[in-house]
Amino acid sequence: MAADIAYAICALSDIPxxxxxxxxxxxxxxxGKEVPWSIFVVRWGRQVFGYANRCPxxxxxxxxxxxxxxxxxxxxxxxxxxxxLFELGTGMCLEGPCKxxxxxxxxxxxxxxxxxxxxxxxxxxxPAASFCDDEEA
Numbered sequence: 001m002a003a004d005i006a007y008a009i010c011a012l013s014d015i016p017x018x019x020x021x022x023x024x025x026x027x028x029x030x031x032g033k034e035v036p037w038s039i040f041v042v043r044w045g046r047q048v049f050g051y052a053n054r055c056p057x058x059x060x061x062x063x064x065x066x067x068x069x070x071x072x073x074x075x076x077x078x079x080x081x082x083x084x085l086f087e088l089g090t091g092m093c094l095e096g097p098c099k100x101x102x103x104x105x106x107x108x109x110x111x112x113x114x115x116x117x118x119x120x121x122x123x124x125x126x127p128a129a130s131f132c133d134d135e136e137a
Contacts, residue, residue: 005118005121006109006111006116006117006118007116007117007118007120007122007124008111008114008115008116009023009025009041009114009115009116009117010023010041010114010115011113011114011115012043012046012048012110012113012114012115013113014115015041015043015048015115016043017043017044017045018043018044018070018074019042019043019067019070019074020040020041020042020043020067020068020069020070020077021040021041021067022038022039022040022053022063022066022067022069023038023039023040023041024036024037024038025037025038025039025117025122026122026123027120027121027122027123028120028121028122028123034123037052037120037122038052038053038054038061039051039052039053039106039117040053040062040063040067040069041106041108041115042069042070042077042088043115044088046110047089048108048110048115049088049089049091049105049108050105050106050107050108050117051077051091051103051104051105051106052103052104052106053069054103054104055079055081055082055084055098055103056093056098056101056102056103056104057079057082057084057096057097057098057101058081058082060079060080060081061080062077062078062079062080062103063080064078064079064080064081065080068080071085075088076088076094077091077103079096079098082096082097082098083095083096084096084097084098084099086102086103090102091103091104091105107119107120
């Protein structure tokens with residue numbers, strides 16, 4: 001059933017091209033229990049790539065500052081703790097302690113100008129607009 005549902009997390013225009021943004025969501029596991037789910041979305045033109053915000057090396061969050069997921073050149077995903085570099089489109093680690101391993105992908109679709117998470121069931125006790133993590137810290 002979850003594969004049939006698309007959850008809008010923000011508008012495509014909310015993430016500038018060649019930038020990334022993190023989201024703190026809550027999904028339901030197989031038993032229906034709510035579990036926190038930290039993800040991030042990279043936008044490249046009209047393409048979007050989603051991954052769990054978790055380094056395959058030791059499970060730390062990738063962003064080295066809030067919403068800072070890309071290397072200084074903006075062409076690779078970078079782990080803020082170890083400097084591991086990951087390919088944007090595949091999540092494969094190209095350099096660093098987890099070389100050869102990959103980030104966990106998150107299924108996304110762009111529907112009617114919104115970036116939507118698919119293939120999971122999210123807890124929906126808040127309005128969809130609250131999923132967008134765009135407030136300043």
